Amino acid sequence: MSFTLTKLPLIRLKSFSGSGVAYTVDRSGRTCTCCQFLSEGHCKHLDEVGVYQPKQFTPRTHPTFSQALSGLVKSIRMRRVEDAIYWLMYLDGFPASEKLSKKAARLRVARRILIGSAEDGHSIPVMENVADNFRCLCKLDTPLVYLAAEIVRVCKLPNWWDPVTGGHDYIYKSLVGYRQRVLYRKVNDDQGARKLLREAIYQADRATSIGALCLLGAVGIGSTRQAQYLMTIAQELNHEKAVRLLNVHLGARTALSGDNNFTGQAAWWLAGGVSPVADKIEPVEMSEACELLERAKERWKHPLPIPNEYCDSVHCAGKDRRYAGILNDMWAVCMAFIEYGNIEPENRWLPQFFPIDGLEIEPELQSIAQEVER
Ligand SMILES: [Zn+2]
Structure with a gap:
């Protein structure tokens, strides 16, 4: 049909x-x-x-900061590494204003790269690598090539939309779990949500475990407390991968407050999720990142309007919602x-x-x- x-x-x-x-x-x-x-x-x-x-x-050739940041996120999502570096360069040179200082802009970019390692990847060593460098990436005197290198590292491995990563199971279970447990909410309290999460993990019910984690957020439990609760379960189960993911989240808890990408994946792992790229990491040469920055510099001599697919109308003005990450x-x-x-x-x-x-x-x-x- x-x-x-x-x-x-x-x-x-x-x-x-x-x-x-x-x-x-x-x-x-x-x-x-x-x-x-x-x-x-x-x-x-x-x-x-x-x-x-x-x-x-x-679409304009010189979009707003939010649109360009969305361009960076979507380029990483789509594994268009050249475009990602192109928008990274634009964001780095974005004129400071009263609303957004240079320092705040750098923090937002570094934070998006850190989140991107989990929102758009399943490799734990890649996430750990970005997390280890995160403090440094946030500093204005850190050369841009270091941020570029982390983007290249994330993009060297396939993303969730490629079934070789196991990501289809993660996304589908997240969608169904979210709908069943948050959209059609039957439990409305902290204790009930915790119980649901724990039981789902022990029953290897991945949809419910991710749904219950989202439910914890929906009943007002912040992402740090979600991560701490998951950590107790991960330690009970002696689940090495989940412990590592949760350590990444808790190590950058301030920057990641409100983010549930690391915790969501941890809930999936704990309930039996499997990703063949979980332990993979590719080396990145500084020369690669430098070359990409050079190419971006050339492209900025004759800029084209930002592609529609980078502006999702959800996180910034735009009209193509398909890659919004919802x-x-x-x-x-x-x-x-x-x-x-x-x-x-x-x-x-x-x-x-x-x-x-x-x-x-x-x-x-x-x-x-x-x-x-x-
Ligand atoms: Zn309606």
Whole structure:
């Protein structure tokens, strides 16, 4: 069955509030029967199933700091190392303002590289390497080539969207776990969330363990306390990889407050997640990083407008949400890789890249819709 040719079946999506109300979501007609849709013409239900609101955006050659930082993050995500260094150079030369000092700008860039090692990679030694250098990377007098080298190191290994990393399991389980445990929240307290997390890990239920970790955040437990709780379980289980990941998080807890990439992966490992790149690390020569900086300098002599795929409309103004790093979008990128063998933006993202797994759907209408389709 091809979703591109036939109309997608209507779904009766249950309200995220748990009120028991359900809305009719028409993915082909881009409508929903909820109040938010009626007043705003768009809603969170459509977003959840990958039907996004079209946005207007004019890309510029010299974008805002947020757009360029997004360009750096997306380039690392897509393993476009030349572009990553191109945006690194731009961010480094961004004029200081009252809102953003040079020092604060450097801190934001270094922090994004550290987060990128876990958000866009599964190698523990790579994460440890960036973390060991992190304090130094934050300092303004550290030459840019050291930051470039860490980016090159992250990009030398494949990312989660390539199934050789085991990342498809991580992203899919994260999406389903998030939907089941946070979007449709049944537990609303700290103790309940901790219990759910511990039990899920001991039962090797990866979706629930990641979902329960997100739930801890949703009930107000900060990422440091999440990491500390996971650490007690990791030590009980004598799980060396999880202990190392959590040590990275706790070692940079201030910079990583609010981030759940290291802890999320730790929860996945603890519940039995496997990544063949977990122990891999490639050497990086300083000359490689220097060469990339030289090439970026040349490119900046004739700059082109920032590509749309770097500006996601979520973290900065833009119109292409596909690489935003939000769970349903991340899974869609994995699906794009399965469909096309690459994740290039020229490809069309098909509706079936956005599954309804983990969402609460009223079965009646689903079966009626499928019957109508037959
Ligand atoms: Zn809606």
